[in-house]
């Protein structure tokens with residue numbers, strides 16, 4: 001199989017976005033990766049091997065769930081949920097990581113590195129490394145290490161070395177820079193498993209290729225179940241990989257509206273958000289090796305971003321999505337932290353679904369729009385991940401006194417130890 | 419032959435190795451940067467690269483990265499950096515180069531940024547995240563302004579690509595000594611000779627070698643092998659440890 005979303009311009013460009021702005025030392029490594037990826041795409045056995053692995057290791061195909069109660073509550077379109085949360089390690093990140101793992105094996109490399117924000121991609125990569133027997137180093141901003149300790153715990157149990165990154169804003173973008181620095185020194189032995197459809201060519205294309213398994217399955221499932229294509233599909237957008245994965249199978253169906261939902265943070269007017277495509281605050285730039293819309297100041301220095309969802313809290317966005325916005329094929333919206341927490345509460349209470357805070361952005365936008373659509377219409381929410389990882393953040397947002405009490409007692413029990 | 423290349427060749431006729439040093443403009447402060455430049459020029463450096471700080475310097479190691487971030491936190495802006503460049507190029511006669519990442523050029527408008535570099539009296543620029551394939555806007559702007567685009571060779575660059583890069587290069591070529599980013603130690607060994615021989619075959623331009631050059635022994639090793647030794651992180655580390663006053667003696671001791 002070849003990628004459903006190959007660059008339409010030379011050198012990895014989608015319209016005017018993408019490319020590979022690399023320090024010379026990394027150019028040869030990217031050429032090697034491009035060649036290996038092209039060979040894998042040309043080999044029909046590769047995609048079959050990938051599908052088999054995902055079936056046997058990660059619950060694929062993931063189900064499509066009818067959200068019956070929410071549909072009744074809103075009295076509009078029928079709401080379906082694509083269950084990427086049921087992947088092993090709890091998010092769509094597994095699709096990309098296992099795919100790249102197979103590629104690493106083909107390339108004969110023995111060590112993998114990755115960046116992580118929320119920790120989901122780090123846990124997925126550490127899991128893949130454990131399964132395939134690779135050495136593994138994960139770069140994670142110091143701030144994120146603090147926010148996401150449980151994921152750090154699991155990465156270390158899985159055998160990964162977790163390196164807290166103390167530079168810059170000490171979040172995802174800084175972890176990416178650090179991973180590139182490691183790669184520049186160790187490319188002979190090492191592959192960098194980039195976690196989203198960003199970065200220099202061929203990463204956006206390659207990550208989308210592996211994530212396109214979501215859209216392929218969904219298309220089949222939704223037609224089987226409802227006899228029609230969805231009217232709208234909603235996906236949250238951090239770097240853009242789950243959105244591109246689910247959108248990829250519907251690009252030519254112009255009647256299917258594709259909606260990407262970015263982090264509105266404290267609200268767009270406060271400028272404390274991570275909405276690159278849904279706000280007017282971003283501008284075209286080149287950083288971290290690719291050209292897209294970035295949240296940056298007038299000098300070109302990157303700004304601090306904000307979201308309750310660590311996985312959406314990032315300065316850039318997939319060049320493929322930037323292009324699909326410019327062509328009008330994908331519509332971009334944003335949901336605020338408060339809207340997201342409310343949508344999460346609703347999904348938990350009414351459907352027994354526990355979306356990740358990232359995925360809850362897609363729920364929030366779908367909830368806004370569902371009542372305005374006729375009952376014949378079908379809409380799909382891509383639930384990119386499960387919310388267990390967010391228990392600390394969500395408990396704070398809900399202000400649960402019993403939980404706080406539990407944490408206090410737990411902390412006290414450690415203090416008593418010698 | 420560009421003015422920069424001519425000046426390098428003239429200097430080379432008097433010295434068997436030239437020295438290029440590096441500063442991050444505005445680190446630890448603008449006043450200190452000026453003192454550092456004055457001290458380096460007085461100590462006899464032949465050319466200097468002055469880095470305009472960027473928030474995401476992906477090709478730089480921990481020392482230069484930290485200096486970029488501290489300079490930005492202290493209020494360094496592109497405007498102030500170019501004013502600084504104007505001041506030092508008027509004051510000193512050695513060639514000065516601008517080093518920065520492509521986003522700062524792109525954001526300001528590439529041609530406009532290049533014109534401002536020219537107005538600031540700079541002789542050329544090093545943009546480490548801009549390979550020649552992506553330099554379609556940059557190269558003509560640099561040519562029009564009479565500024566030299568300095569490109570980079572690395573040990574992992576195949577011969578054919580060395581030639582491809584050389585076709586866009588002017589002034590000199592910056593050869594990175596090893597894999598990795600700036601600021602880590604390089605063990606200079608005979609392996610370097612084979613790499614430098616490949617570089618020599620690919621271009622007739624003068625060659626500079628940098629990444630991990632930190633003392634007189636390293637500079638001495640490079641004599642007869644390259645035209646310019648580039649000392650970057652070592653001086654920043656010195657400034658962090660022993661202050662601006664130590665710069666002059668350190669640079670004099672390098673050659």
Ligand SMILES: Cc1ncc(COP(=O)(O)O)c(C=O)c1O
Nearest residue numbers: 238239240241242311358384385
């Ligand atoms: C559950 C979940 N959804 C979405 C994202 C955002 O990434 P992307 O936009 O690449 O899908 C993340 C990132 O960490 C995530 O963990």
